[in-house]
Amino acid sequence: MGELLGVAVLGAGHMGADHIRRLDQVVSGARVAAVADPDVERAKAAVAGLDGVTVHGETQAALDAPGVGAVLIASPGPAHEEALLAAFARALPVLCEKPMAPEPAGALRVMEAEARLGRRLAQIGFMRRYDREYRQLKSLLDGGRLGRVLMLHCVHRNVSSPPGFTSDMLISSSVSHEIDAARWLLGQELTAVTVLRPRACGSAPEGLLDPQFVLFETEGGALVDVEVFVNCGFGYQVRCEAVCEAGSVRIGEDRAMVVTAEGGAREEVARDYLVRFADAYDREVQAWVDAVRRGRVTGPSAWDGYAAAAVAEAGIRALHSGARTPVELAPRPGLYAG
Structure with missing residues:
Protein backbone atom coordinates (compact mmCIF):
# COMPACT_ATOMS: atom_id res chain seq x y z
CA MET A 1 0.00 0.00 0.00
CA GLY A 2 2.97 2.30 -0.40
CA GLU A 3 4.74 4.50 2.10
CA LEU A 4 3.55 5.29 5.61
CA LEU A 5 0.70 7.75 6.06
CA GLY A 6 2.06 10.93 7.63
CA VAL A 7 -0.30 12.17 10.34
CA ALA A 8 -0.43 15.64 11.88
CA VAL A 9 -1.63 15.34 15.49
CA LEU A 10 -3.31 18.48 16.80
CA GLY A 11 -3.11 18.61 20.60
CA ALA A 12 -0.45 17.03 22.79
CA GLY A 13 -2.34 16.77 26.07
CA HIS A 14 -3.65 13.58 27.71
CA MET A 15 -5.53 12.33 24.64
CA GLY A 16 -3.14 13.69 22.02
CA ALA A 17 -0.06 12.22 23.70
CA ASP A 18 -1.76 8.83 23.86
CA HIS A 19 -2.55 8.99 20.14
CA ILE A 20 1.05 9.95 19.38
CA ARG A 21 2.18 6.86 21.30
CA ARG A 22 -0.43 4.76 19.51
CA LEU A 23 0.59 5.92 16.03
CA ASP A 24 4.25 5.31 16.84
CA GLN A 25 4.02 2.00 18.71
CA VAL A 26 0.72 0.25 17.94
CA VAL A 27 -0.79 1.26 14.60
CA SER A 28 0.74 -0.02 11.36
CA GLY A 29 0.88 1.94 8.13
CA ALA A 30 1.24 5.40 9.67
CA ARG A 31 3.74 7.68 11.35
CA VAL A 32 3.57 10.96 13.23
CA ALA A 33 4.73 13.64 10.79
CA ALA A 34 3.85 16.80 12.74
CA VAL A 35 2.41 17.87 16.07
CA ALA A 36 0.77 21.18 16.99
CA ASP A 37 -0.01 22.48 20.45
CA PRO A 38 -0.02 26.04 21.87
CA ASP A 39 2.28 24.62 24.56
CA VAL A 40 5.22 23.85 22.29
CA GLU A 41 7.28 22.37 25.12
CA ARG A 42 4.50 19.91 25.87
CA ALA A 43 4.39 18.97 22.20
CA LYS A 44 8.15 18.43 22.15
CA ALA A 45 7.90 16.19 25.20
CA ALA A 46 5.14 14.12 23.55
CA VAL A 47 7.32 13.35 20.52
CA ALA A 48 10.63 12.94 22.34
CA GLY A 49 12.57 10.12 20.69
CA LEU A 50 10.53 10.14 17.47
CA ASP A 51 12.39 10.88 14.25
CA GLY A 52 11.17 13.11 11.44
CA VAL A 53 8.48 14.93 13.43
CA THR A 54 8.08 18.71 13.20
CA VAL A 55 6.63 20.57 16.18
CA HIS A 56 4.45 23.67 15.84
CA GLY A 57 2.55 26.11 17.99
CA GLU A 58 -0.21 26.64 15.42
CA THR A 59 -2.58 24.32 13.58
CA GLN A 60 -2.06 25.77 10.12
CA ALA A 61 1.70 25.23 10.25
CA ALA A 62 1.27 21.57 11.21
CA LEU A 63 -1.21 20.95 8.39
CA ASP A 64 1.24 22.46 5.90
CA ALA A 65 4.25 20.55 7.26
CA PRO A 66 6.16 18.24 4.89
CA GLY A 67 4.84 14.70 4.67
CA VAL A 68 1.41 15.36 6.19
CA GLY A 69 -1.32 13.35 4.48
CA ALA A 70 -3.96 13.15 7.23
CA VAL A 71 -4.92 14.83 10.49
CA LEU A 72 -5.82 13.54 13.95
CA ILE A 73 -7.54 16.21 16.07
CA ALA A 74 -7.13 15.75 19.83
CA SER A 75 -7.19 19.41 20.86
CA PRO A 76 -9.87 20.91 23.16
CA GLY A 77 -13.39 20.92 21.69
CA PRO A 78 -13.63 24.67 20.98
CA ALA A 79 -10.69 24.35 18.54
CA HIS A 80 -12.20 21.53 16.49
CA GLU A 81 -14.34 23.50 14.05
CA GLU A 82 -11.48 25.69 12.84
CA ALA A 83 -9.16 22.70 12.53
CA LEU A 84 -11.71 20.64 10.61
CA LEU A 85 -12.41 23.45 8.15
CA ALA A 86 -8.68 24.00 7.66
CA ALA A 87 -8.23 20.29 6.92
CA PHE A 88 -11.14 20.35 4.47
CA ALA A 89 -9.56 23.30 2.67
CA ARG A 90 -6.46 21.14 2.12
CA ALA A 91 -8.47 18.00 1.22
CA LEU A 92 -6.91 16.19 4.19
CA PRO A 93 -8.81 13.27 5.77
CA VAL A 94 -9.41 13.75 9.49
CA LEU A 95 -10.03 11.68 12.59
CA CYS A 96 -11.54 14.17 15.05
CA GLU A 97 -12.06 13.32 18.69
CA LYS A 98 -15.52 14.15 19.96
CA PRO A 99 -17.07 16.65 20.14
CA MET A 100 -16.92 17.52 16.46
CA ALA A 101 -17.85 20.98 17.72
CA PRO A 102 -19.16 21.96 21.17
CA GLU A 103 -22.35 23.63 19.86
CA PRO A 104 -24.85 22.38 17.26
CA ALA A 105 -24.39 25.54 15.17
CA GLY A 106 -20.66 24.87 14.80
CA ALA A 107 -21.24 21.18 14.11
CA LEU A 108 -23.80 22.12 11.46
CA ARG A 109 -21.27 24.42 9.77
CA VAL A 110 -18.71 21.61 9.67
CA MET A 111 -21.22 19.12 8.27
CA GLU A 112 -22.46 21.54 5.63
CA ALA A 113 -18.88 22.39 4.60
CA GLU A 114 -18.09 18.72 4.09
CA ALA A 115 -21.37 18.14 2.26
CA ARG A 116 -20.44 20.94 -0.18
CA LEU A 117 -17.24 19.06 -0.97
CA GLY A 118 -19.36 16.11 -2.04
CA ARG A 119 -17.21 13.52 -0.29
CA ARG A 120 -16.41 12.45 3.23
CA LEU A 121 -13.18 13.61 4.82
CA ALA A 122 -14.07 13.45 8.53
CA GLN A 123 -14.40 10.50 10.89
CA ILE A 124 -15.59 11.44 14.39
CA GLY A 125 -13.98 9.71 17.37
CA PHE A 126 -16.83 7.77 18.94
CA MET A 127 -14.54 4.89 19.87
CA ARG A 128 -17.21 2.72 21.51
CA ARG A 129 -18.23 1.58 18.04
CA TYR A 130 -14.85 -0.19 17.93
CA ASP A 131 -15.05 -1.80 21.38
CA ARG A 132 -15.30 -5.60 21.27
CA GLU A 133 -18.30 -5.81 23.59
CA TYR A 134 -20.21 -3.01 21.90
CA ARG A 135 -19.62 -4.61 18.50
CA GLN A 136 -20.89 -7.95 19.81
CA LEU A 137 -23.99 -6.24 21.20
CA LYS A 138 -24.59 -4.43 17.90
CA SER A 139 -24.30 -7.70 15.96
CA LEU A 140 -26.70 -9.47 18.29
CA LEU A 141 -29.31 -6.71 18.14
CA ASP A 142 -29.05 -6.40 14.36
CA GLY A 143 -29.52 -10.16 14.05
CA GLY A 144 -33.02 -9.86 15.53
CA ARG A 145 -32.86 -13.03 17.63
CA LEU A 146 -34.06 -11.15 20.73
CA GLY A 147 -36.72 -9.17 18.89
CA ARG A 148 -37.04 -5.40 18.95
CA VAL A 149 -35.14 -3.40 21.55
CA LEU A 150 -37.51 -1.83 24.07
CA MET A 151 -35.03 -0.18 26.45
CA LEU A 152 -31.33 0.51 26.91
CA HIS A 153 -30.08 0.95 30.49
CA CYS A 154 -26.68 2.66 30.60
CA VAL A 155 -24.17 3.53 33.32
CA HIS A 156 -21.29 6.00 32.91
CA ARG A 157 -19.13 6.57 35.99
CA ASN A 158 -15.80 8.37 36.48
CA VAL A 159 -13.50 8.44 39.49
CA SER A 160 -13.55 12.25 39.66
CA SER A 161 -14.25 15.22 37.45
CA PRO A 162 -11.36 17.36 36.15
CA PRO A 163 -10.98 21.02 37.17
CA GLY A 164 -13.49 23.29 35.47
CA PHE A 165 -15.96 20.48 34.75
CA THR A 166 -19.52 21.86 34.73
CA SER A 167 -22.98 20.38 35.19
CA ASP A 168 -23.65 20.89 31.47
CA MET A 169 -20.53 18.86 30.63
CA LEU A 170 -21.95 15.75 32.28
CA ILE A 171 -24.18 15.66 29.21
CA SER A 172 -22.10 17.35 26.49
CA SER A 173 -18.84 15.57 27.36
CA SER A 174 -19.73 12.35 29.21
CA VAL A 175 -23.20 11.33 28.01
CA SER A 176 -22.30 12.27 24.43
CA HIS A 177 -20.78 8.78 24.17
CA GLU A 178 -24.08 7.18 25.21
CA ILE A 179 -25.89 9.44 22.74
CA ASP A 180 -23.84 8.11 19.85
CA ALA A 181 -23.82 4.53 21.11
CA ALA A 182 -27.62 4.50 21.45
CA ARG A 183 -28.12 5.95 17.95
CA TRP A 184 -25.72 3.38 16.51
CA LEU A 185 -26.96 0.34 18.44
CA LEU A 186 -30.62 1.06 17.71
CA GLY A 187 -30.28 2.60 14.25
CA GLN A 188 -32.66 5.33 15.41
CA GLU A 189 -32.45 9.04 16.06
CA LEU A 190 -33.12 10.36 19.57
CA THR A 191 -36.16 12.62 19.61
CA ALA A 192 -36.55 13.98 23.16
CA VAL A 193 -34.62 14.27 26.44
CA THR A 194 -35.60 14.49 30.11
CA VAL A 195 -33.02 15.00 32.87
CA LEU A 196 -33.67 14.15 36.52
CA ARG A 197 -31.31 15.26 39.29
CA PRO A 198 -30.91 13.37 42.56
CA ARG A 199 -29.18 15.20 45.38
CA ALA A 200 -25.55 15.95 44.58
CA CYS A 201 -22.82 13.60 45.74
CA GLY A 202 -20.84 14.89 48.70
CA SER A 203 -17.56 14.40 46.81
CA ALA A 204 -18.67 16.53 43.87
CA PRO A 205 -17.22 20.06 43.66
CA GLU A 206 -19.55 22.71 45.00
CA GLY A 207 -22.26 23.59 42.51
CA LEU A 208 -21.74 20.53 40.29
CA LEU A 209 -24.99 18.65 39.70
CA ASP A 210 -23.58 15.15 39.92
CA PRO A 211 -24.97 12.51 39.42
CA GLN A 212 -27.69 12.96 36.81
CA PHE A 213 -30.28 10.60 35.33
CA VAL A 214 -30.88 11.22 31.62
CA LEU A 215 -33.81 9.72 29.73
CA PHE A 216 -33.92 9.69 25.91
CA GLU A 217 -36.83 8.82 23.66
CA THR A 218 -36.20 7.44 20.17
CA GLU A 219 -38.05 7.73 16.89
CA GLY A 220 -38.78 3.99 17.05
CA GLY A 221 -40.43 4.12 20.47
CA ALA A 222 -37.54 2.77 22.55
CA LEU A 223 -36.32 4.38 25.78
CA VAL A 224 -32.69 4.93 26.75
CA ASP A 225 -31.72 5.84 30.31
CA VAL A 226 -28.26 6.89 31.44
CA GLU A 227 -26.93 7.19 34.97
CA VAL A 228 -23.97 9.57 34.69
CA PHE A 229 -21.86 9.96 37.83
CA VAL A 230 -18.48 11.64 37.34
CA ASN A 231 -17.31 11.70 40.97
CA CYS A 232 -18.10 8.16 42.09
CA GLY A 233 -14.61 7.83 43.59
CA PHE A 234 -14.01 4.12 43.02
CA GLY A 235 -13.32 3.66 39.31
CA TYR A 236 -14.31 4.14 35.67
CA GLN A 237 -17.32 2.05 34.70
CA VAL A 238 -19.33 1.89 31.48
CA ARG A 239 -22.19 -0.58 31.22
CA CYS A 240 -25.13 -1.13 28.91
CA GLU A 241 -28.10 -3.49 29.04
CA ALA A 242 -30.47 -3.93 26.11
CA VAL A 243 -33.93 -5.15 27.08
CA CYS A 244 -35.64 -6.72 24.08
CA GLU A 245 -38.94 -8.44 23.35
CA ALA A 246 -37.45 -11.91 23.76
CA GLY A 247 -34.56 -11.42 26.14
CA SER A 248 -31.90 -9.06 27.42
CA VAL A 249 -28.14 -8.69 27.08
CA ARG A 250 -25.57 -6.84 29.20
CA ILE A 251 -22.07 -5.60 28.44
CA GLY A 252 -19.46 -3.92 30.60
CA GLU A 253 -19.28 -6.61 33.28
CA ASP A 254 -16.16 -8.52 32.18
CA ARG A 255 -14.18 -9.89 35.09
CA ALA A 256 -11.01 -7.90 35.64
CA MET A 257 -7.76 -8.99 37.27
CA VAL A 258 -8.24 -10.12 40.88
CA VAL A 259 -5.36 -9.63 43.32
CA GLU A 268 -8.93 -4.24 39.67
CA VAL A 269 -11.21 -1.45 38.37
CA ALA A 270 -10.16 0.75 35.45
CA ARG A 271 -9.31 4.30 36.52
CA ASP A 272 -10.08 6.13 33.29
CA TYR A 273 -11.28 5.78 29.72
CA LEU A 274 -7.80 5.31 28.22
CA VAL A 275 -7.53 2.08 30.24
CA ARG A 276 -11.09 0.79 29.74
CA PHE A 277 -11.19 1.53 26.01
CA ALA A 278 -7.52 1.09 25.10
CA ASP A 279 -8.26 -1.69 22.61
CA ALA A 280 -11.15 0.28 21.11
CA TYR A 281 -8.90 3.28 20.49
CA ASP A 282 -6.30 1.01 18.89
CA ARG A 283 -8.87 -0.53 16.54
CA GLU A 284 -10.44 2.84 15.77
CA VAL A 285 -7.18 4.49 14.71
CA GLN A 286 -6.01 1.40 12.81
CA ALA A 287 -9.30 1.26 10.89
CA TRP A 288 -9.02 4.97 10.07
CA VAL A 289 -5.44 4.63 8.83
CA ASP A 290 -6.32 1.56 6.73
CA ALA A 291 -9.29 3.33 5.14
CA VAL A 292 -7.38 6.54 4.42
CA ARG A 293 -4.57 4.60 2.75
CA ARG A 294 -7.22 3.07 0.48
CA GLY A 295 -8.54 6.54 -0.34
CA ARG A 296 -11.66 6.23 1.82
CA VAL A 297 -13.11 7.62 5.05
CA THR A 298 -15.40 5.37 7.08
CA GLY A 299 -16.69 5.20 10.67
CA PRO A 300 -18.86 7.77 12.48
CA SER A 301 -19.57 10.66 10.14
CA ALA A 302 -20.00 14.41 10.44
CA TRP A 303 -23.75 13.73 10.57
CA ASP A 304 -23.15 11.61 13.68
CA GLY A 305 -21.05 14.42 15.16
CA TYR A 306 -23.78 16.95 14.44
CA ALA A 307 -26.58 14.72 15.77
CA ALA A 308 -24.67 14.14 19.02
CA ALA A 309 -24.19 17.88 19.48
CA ALA A 310 -27.88 18.58 18.81
CA VAL A 311 -29.06 15.90 21.26
CA ALA A 312 -26.61 17.09 23.91
CA GLU A 313 -27.82 20.67 23.49
CA ALA A 314 -31.41 19.50 24.04
CA GLY A 315 -30.21 17.60 27.11
CA ILE A 316 -28.59 20.70 28.56
CA ARG A 317 -31.83 22.64 28.06
CA ALA A 318 -33.71 19.81 29.77
CA LEU A 319 -31.23 19.88 32.66
CA HIS A 320 -31.94 23.54 33.33
CA ALA A 330 -31.53 19.84 10.55
CA PRO A 331 -32.29 17.82 7.40
CA ARG A 332 -29.71 15.13 6.73
CA PRO A 333 -27.61 15.90 3.63
CA GLY A 334 -27.60 13.25 0.93
CA LEU A 335 -23.88 12.59 1.53
CA TYR A 336 -24.83 10.88 4.83
CA ALA A 337 -27.88 8.95 3.61
CA GLY A 338 -28.09 5.28 4.46
Whole structure:
Protein backbone atom coordinates (compact mmCIF):
# COMPACT_ATOMS: atom_id res chain seq x y z
CA MET A 1 0.00 0.00 0.00
CA GLY A 2 2.97 2.30 -0.40
CA GLU A 3 4.74 4.50 2.10
CA LEU A 4 3.55 5.29 5.61
CA LEU A 5 0.70 7.75 6.06
CA GLY A 6 2.06 10.93 7.63
CA VAL A 7 -0.30 12.17 10.34
CA ALA A 8 -0.43 15.64 11.88
CA VAL A 9 -1.63 15.34 15.49
CA LEU A 10 -3.31 18.48 16.80
CA GLY A 11 -3.11 18.61 20.60
CA ALA A 12 -0.45 17.03 22.79
CA GLY A 13 -2.34 16.77 26.07
CA HIS A 14 -3.65 13.58 27.71
CA MET A 15 -5.53 12.33 24.64
CA GLY A 16 -3.14 13.69 22.02
CA ALA A 17 -0.06 12.22 23.70
CA ASP A 18 -1.76 8.83 23.86
CA HIS A 19 -2.55 8.99 20.14
CA ILE A 20 1.05 9.95 19.38
CA ARG A 21 2.18 6.86 21.30
CA ARG A 22 -0.43 4.76 19.51
CA LEU A 23 0.59 5.92 16.03
CA ASP A 24 4.25 5.31 16.84
CA GLN A 25 4.02 2.00 18.71
CA VAL A 26 0.72 0.25 17.94
CA VAL A 27 -0.79 1.26 14.60
CA SER A 28 0.74 -0.02 11.36
CA GLY A 29 0.88 1.94 8.13
CA ALA A 30 1.24 5.40 9.67
CA ARG A 31 3.74 7.68 11.35
CA VAL A 32 3.57 10.96 13.23
CA ALA A 33 4.73 13.64 10.79
CA ALA A 34 3.85 16.80 12.74
CA VAL A 35 2.41 17.87 16.07
CA ALA A 36 0.77 21.18 16.99
CA ASP A 37 -0.01 22.48 20.45
CA PRO A 38 -0.02 26.04 21.87
CA ASP A 39 2.28 24.62 24.56
CA VAL A 40 5.22 23.85 22.29
CA GLU A 41 7.28 22.37 25.12
CA ARG A 42 4.50 19.91 25.87
CA ALA A 43 4.39 18.97 22.20
CA LYS A 44 8.15 18.43 22.15
CA ALA A 45 7.90 16.19 25.20
CA ALA A 46 5.14 14.12 23.55
CA VAL A 47 7.32 13.35 20.52
CA ALA A 48 10.63 12.94 22.34
CA GLY A 49 12.57 10.12 20.69
CA LEU A 50 10.53 10.14 17.47
CA ASP A 51 12.39 10.88 14.25
CA GLY A 52 11.17 13.11 11.44
CA VAL A 53 8.48 14.93 13.43
CA THR A 54 8.08 18.71 13.20
CA VAL A 55 6.63 20.57 16.18
CA HIS A 56 4.45 23.67 15.84
CA GLY A 57 2.55 26.11 17.99
CA GLU A 58 -0.21 26.64 15.42
CA THR A 59 -2.58 24.32 13.58
CA GLN A 60 -2.06 25.77 10.12
CA ALA A 61 1.70 25.23 10.25
CA ALA A 62 1.27 21.57 11.21
CA LEU A 63 -1.21 20.95 8.39
CA ASP A 64 1.24 22.46 5.90
CA ALA A 65 4.25 20.55 7.26
CA PRO A 66 6.16 18.24 4.89
CA GLY A 67 4.84 14.70 4.67
CA VAL A 68 1.41 15.36 6.19
CA GLY A 69 -1.32 13.35 4.48
CA ALA A 70 -3.96 13.15 7.23
CA VAL A 71 -4.92 14.83 10.49
CA LEU A 72 -5.82 13.54 13.95
CA ILE A 73 -7.54 16.21 16.07
CA ALA A 74 -7.13 15.75 19.83
CA SER A 75 -7.19 19.41 20.86
CA PRO A 76 -9.87 20.91 23.16
CA GLY A 77 -13.39 20.92 21.69
CA PRO A 78 -13.63 24.67 20.98
CA ALA A 79 -10.69 24.35 18.54
CA HIS A 80 -12.20 21.53 16.49
CA GLU A 81 -14.34 23.50 14.05
CA GLU A 82 -11.48 25.69 12.84
CA ALA A 83 -9.16 22.70 12.53
CA LEU A 84 -11.71 20.64 10.61
CA LEU A 85 -12.41 23.45 8.15
CA ALA A 86 -8.68 24.00 7.66
CA ALA A 87 -8.23 20.29 6.92
CA PHE A 88 -11.14 20.35 4.47
CA ALA A 89 -9.56 23.30 2.67
CA ARG A 90 -6.46 21.14 2.12
CA ALA A 91 -8.47 18.00 1.22
CA LEU A 92 -6.91 16.19 4.19
CA PRO A 93 -8.81 13.27 5.77
CA VAL A 94 -9.41 13.75 9.49
CA LEU A 95 -10.03 11.68 12.59
CA CYS A 96 -11.54 14.17 15.05
CA GLU A 97 -12.06 13.32 18.69
CA LYS A 98 -15.52 14.15 19.96
CA PRO A 99 -17.07 16.65 20.14
CA MET A 100 -16.92 17.52 16.46
CA ALA A 101 -17.85 20.98 17.72
CA PRO A 102 -19.16 21.96 21.17
CA GLU A 103 -22.35 23.63 19.86
CA PRO A 104 -24.85 22.38 17.26
CA ALA A 105 -24.39 25.54 15.17
CA GLY A 106 -20.66 24.87 14.80
CA ALA A 107 -21.24 21.18 14.11
CA LEU A 108 -23.80 22.12 11.46
CA ARG A 109 -21.27 24.42 9.77
CA VAL A 110 -18.71 21.61 9.67
CA MET A 111 -21.22 19.12 8.27
CA GLU A 112 -22.46 21.54 5.63
CA ALA A 113 -18.88 22.39 4.60
CA GLU A 114 -18.09 18.72 4.09
CA ALA A 115 -21.37 18.14 2.26
CA ARG A 116 -20.44 20.94 -0.18
CA LEU A 117 -17.24 19.06 -0.97
CA GLY A 118 -19.36 16.11 -2.04
CA ARG A 119 -17.21 13.52 -0.29
CA ARG A 120 -16.41 12.45 3.23
CA LEU A 121 -13.18 13.61 4.82
CA ALA A 122 -14.07 13.45 8.53
CA GLN A 123 -14.40 10.50 10.89
CA ILE A 124 -15.59 11.44 14.39
CA GLY A 125 -13.98 9.71 17.37
CA PHE A 126 -16.83 7.77 18.94
CA MET A 127 -14.54 4.89 19.87
CA ARG A 128 -17.21 2.72 21.51
CA ARG A 129 -18.23 1.58 18.04
CA TYR A 130 -14.85 -0.19 17.93
CA ASP A 131 -15.05 -1.80 21.38
CA ARG A 132 -15.30 -5.60 21.27
CA GLU A 133 -18.30 -5.81 23.59
CA TYR A 134 -20.21 -3.01 21.90
CA ARG A 135 -19.62 -4.61 18.50
CA GLN A 136 -20.89 -7.95 19.81
CA LEU A 137 -23.99 -6.24 21.20
CA LYS A 138 -24.59 -4.43 17.90
CA SER A 139 -24.30 -7.70 15.96
CA LEU A 140 -26.70 -9.47 18.29
CA LEU A 141 -29.31 -6.71 18.14
CA ASP A 142 -29.05 -6.40 14.36
CA GLY A 143 -29.52 -10.16 14.05
CA GLY A 144 -33.02 -9.86 15.53
CA ARG A 145 -32.86 -13.03 17.63
CA LEU A 146 -34.06 -11.15 20.73
CA GLY A 147 -36.72 -9.17 18.89
CA ARG A 148 -37.04 -5.40 18.95
CA VAL A 149 -35.14 -3.40 21.55
CA LEU A 150 -37.51 -1.83 24.07
CA MET A 151 -35.03 -0.18 26.45
CA LEU A 152 -31.33 0.51 26.91
CA HIS A 153 -30.08 0.95 30.49
CA CYS A 154 -26.68 2.66 30.60
CA VAL A 155 -24.17 3.53 33.32
CA HIS A 156 -21.29 6.00 32.91
CA ARG A 157 -19.13 6.57 35.99
CA ASN A 158 -15.80 8.37 36.48
CA VAL A 159 -13.50 8.44 39.49
CA SER A 160 -13.55 12.25 39.66
CA SER A 161 -14.25 15.22 37.45
CA PRO A 162 -11.36 17.36 36.15
CA PRO A 163 -10.98 21.02 37.17
CA GLY A 164 -13.49 23.29 35.47
CA PHE A 165 -15.96 20.48 34.75
CA THR A 166 -19.52 21.86 34.73
CA SER A 167 -22.98 20.38 35.19
CA ASP A 168 -23.65 20.89 31.47
CA MET A 169 -20.53 18.86 30.63
CA LEU A 170 -21.95 15.75 32.28
CA ILE A 171 -24.18 15.66 29.21
CA SER A 172 -22.10 17.35 26.49
CA SER A 173 -18.84 15.57 27.36
CA SER A 174 -19.73 12.35 29.21
CA VAL A 175 -23.20 11.33 28.01
CA SER A 176 -22.30 12.27 24.43
CA HIS A 177 -20.78 8.78 24.17
CA GLU A 178 -24.08 7.18 25.21
CA ILE A 179 -25.89 9.44 22.74
CA ASP A 180 -23.84 8.11 19.85
CA ALA A 181 -23.82 4.53 21.11
CA ALA A 182 -27.62 4.50 21.45
CA ARG A 183 -28.12 5.95 17.95
CA TRP A 184 -25.72 3.38 16.51
CA LEU A 185 -26.96 0.34 18.44
CA LEU A 186 -30.62 1.06 17.71
CA GLY A 187 -30.28 2.60 14.25
CA GLN A 188 -32.66 5.33 15.41
CA GLU A 189 -32.45 9.04 16.06
CA LEU A 190 -33.12 10.36 19.57
CA THR A 191 -36.16 12.62 19.61
CA ALA A 192 -36.55 13.98 23.16
CA VAL A 193 -34.62 14.27 26.44
CA THR A 194 -35.60 14.49 30.11
CA VAL A 195 -33.02 15.00 32.87
CA LEU A 196 -33.67 14.15 36.52
CA ARG A 197 -31.31 15.26 39.29
CA PRO A 198 -30.91 13.37 42.56
CA ARG A 199 -29.18 15.20 45.38
CA ALA A 200 -25.55 15.95 44.58
CA CYS A 201 -22.82 13.60 45.74
CA GLY A 202 -20.84 14.89 48.70
CA SER A 203 -17.56 14.40 46.81
CA ALA A 204 -18.67 16.53 43.87
CA PRO A 205 -17.22 20.06 43.66
CA GLU A 206 -19.55 22.71 45.00
CA GLY A 207 -22.26 23.59 42.51
CA LEU A 208 -21.74 20.53 40.29
CA LEU A 209 -24.99 18.65 39.70
CA ASP A 210 -23.58 15.15 39.92
CA PRO A 211 -24.97 12.51 39.42
CA GLN A 212 -27.69 12.96 36.81
CA PHE A 213 -30.28 10.60 35.33
CA VAL A 214 -30.88 11.22 31.62
CA LEU A 215 -33.81 9.72 29.73
CA PHE A 216 -33.92 9.69 25.91
CA GLU A 217 -36.83 8.82 23.66
CA THR A 218 -36.20 7.44 20.17
CA GLU A 219 -38.05 7.73 16.89
CA GLY A 220 -38.78 3.99 17.05
CA GLY A 221 -40.43 4.12 20.47
CA ALA A 222 -37.54 2.77 22.55
CA LEU A 223 -36.32 4.38 25.78
CA VAL A 224 -32.69 4.93 26.75
CA ASP A 225 -31.72 5.84 30.31
CA VAL A 226 -28.26 6.89 31.44
CA GLU A 227 -26.93 7.19 34.97
CA VAL A 228 -23.97 9.57 34.69
CA PHE A 229 -21.86 9.96 37.83
CA VAL A 230 -18.48 11.64 37.34
CA ASN A 231 -17.31 11.70 40.97
CA CYS A 232 -18.10 8.16 42.09
CA GLY A 233 -14.61 7.83 43.59
CA PHE A 234 -14.01 4.12 43.02
CA GLY A 235 -13.32 3.66 39.31
CA TYR A 236 -14.31 4.14 35.67
CA GLN A 237 -17.32 2.05 34.70
CA VAL A 238 -19.33 1.89 31.48
CA ARG A 239 -22.19 -0.58 31.22
CA CYS A 240 -25.13 -1.13 28.91
CA GLU A 241 -28.10 -3.49 29.04
CA ALA A 242 -30.47 -3.93 26.11
CA VAL A 243 -33.93 -5.15 27.08
CA CYS A 244 -35.64 -6.72 24.08
CA GLU A 245 -38.94 -8.44 23.35
CA ALA A 246 -37.45 -11.91 23.76
CA GLY A 247 -34.56 -11.42 26.14
CA SER A 248 -31.90 -9.06 27.42
CA VAL A 249 -28.14 -8.69 27.08
CA ARG A 250 -25.57 -6.84 29.20
CA ILE A 251 -22.07 -5.60 28.44
CA GLY A 252 -19.46 -3.92 30.60
CA GLU A 253 -19.28 -6.61 33.28
CA ASP A 254 -16.16 -8.52 32.18
CA ARG A 255 -14.18 -9.89 35.09
CA ALA A 256 -11.01 -7.90 35.64
CA MET A 257 -7.76 -8.99 37.27
CA VAL A 258 -8.24 -10.12 40.88
CA VAL A 259 -5.36 -9.63 43.32
CA THR A 260 -5.30 -11.80 46.45
CA ALA A 261 -2.96 -10.64 49.21
CA GLU A 262 -2.87 -9.82 52.92
CA GLY A 263 -5.89 -11.91 53.79
CA GLY A 264 -8.21 -10.56 51.12
CA ALA A 265 -8.99 -10.31 47.42
CA ARG A 266 -9.30 -7.15 45.37
CA GLU A 267 -10.66 -6.82 41.84
CA GLU A 268 -8.93 -4.24 39.67
CA VAL A 269 -11.21 -1.45 38.37
CA ALA A 270 -10.16 0.75 35.45
CA ARG A 271 -9.31 4.30 36.52
CA ASP A 272 -10.08 6.13 33.29
CA TYR A 273 -11.28 5.78 29.72
CA LEU A 274 -7.80 5.31 28.22
CA VAL A 275 -7.53 2.08 30.24
CA ARG A 276 -11.09 0.79 29.74
CA PHE A 277 -11.19 1.53 26.01
CA ALA A 278 -7.52 1.09 25.10
CA ASP A 279 -8.26 -1.69 22.61
CA ALA A 280 -11.15 0.28 21.11
CA TYR A 281 -8.90 3.28 20.49
CA ASP A 282 -6.30 1.01 18.89
CA ARG A 283 -8.87 -0.53 16.54
CA GLU A 284 -10.44 2.84 15.77
CA VAL A 285 -7.18 4.49 14.71
CA GLN A 286 -6.01 1.40 12.81
CA ALA A 287 -9.30 1.26 10.89
CA TRP A 288 -9.02 4.97 10.07
CA VAL A 289 -5.44 4.63 8.83
CA ASP A 290 -6.32 1.56 6.73
CA ALA A 291 -9.29 3.33 5.14
CA VAL A 292 -7.38 6.54 4.42
CA ARG A 293 -4.57 4.60 2.75
CA ARG A 294 -7.22 3.07 0.48
CA GLY A 295 -8.54 6.54 -0.34
CA ARG A 296 -11.66 6.23 1.82
CA VAL A 297 -13.11 7.62 5.05
CA THR A 298 -15.40 5.37 7.08
CA GLY A 299 -16.69 5.20 10.67
CA PRO A 300 -18.86 7.77 12.48
CA SER A 301 -19.57 10.66 10.14
CA ALA A 302 -20.00 14.41 10.44
CA TRP A 303 -23.75 13.73 10.57
CA ASP A 304 -23.15 11.61 13.68
CA GLY A 305 -21.05 14.42 15.16
CA TYR A 306 -23.78 16.95 14.44
CA ALA A 307 -26.58 14.72 15.77
CA ALA A 308 -24.67 14.14 19.02
CA ALA A 309 -24.19 17.88 19.48
CA ALA A 310 -27.88 18.58 18.81
CA VAL A 311 -29.06 15.90 21.26
CA ALA A 312 -26.61 17.09 23.91
CA GLU A 313 -27.82 20.67 23.49
CA ALA A 314 -31.41 19.50 24.04
CA GLY A 315 -30.21 17.60 27.11
CA ILE A 316 -28.59 20.70 28.56
CA ARG A 317 -31.83 22.64 28.06
CA ALA A 318 -33.71 19.81 29.77
CA LEU A 319 -31.23 19.88 32.66
CA HIS A 320 -31.94 23.54 33.33
CA SER A 321 -35.67 23.54 32.64
CA GLY A 322 -36.58 20.23 34.26
CA ALA A 323 -38.91 19.62 31.33
CA ARG A 324 -39.04 17.06 28.56
CA THR A 325 -37.21 18.71 25.66
CA PRO A 326 -37.58 17.77 21.98
CA VAL A 327 -34.46 17.30 19.85
CA GLU A 328 -34.30 19.51 16.78
CA LEU A 329 -32.26 18.16 13.85
CA ALA A 330 -31.53 19.84 10.55
CA PRO A 331 -32.29 17.82 7.40
CA ARG A 332 -29.71 15.13 6.73
CA PRO A 333 -27.61 15.90 3.63
CA GLY A 334 -27.60 13.25 0.93
CA LEU A 335 -23.88 12.59 1.53
CA TYR A 336 -24.83 10.88 4.83
CA ALA A 337 -27.88 8.95 3.61
CA GLY A 338 -28.09 5.28 4.46
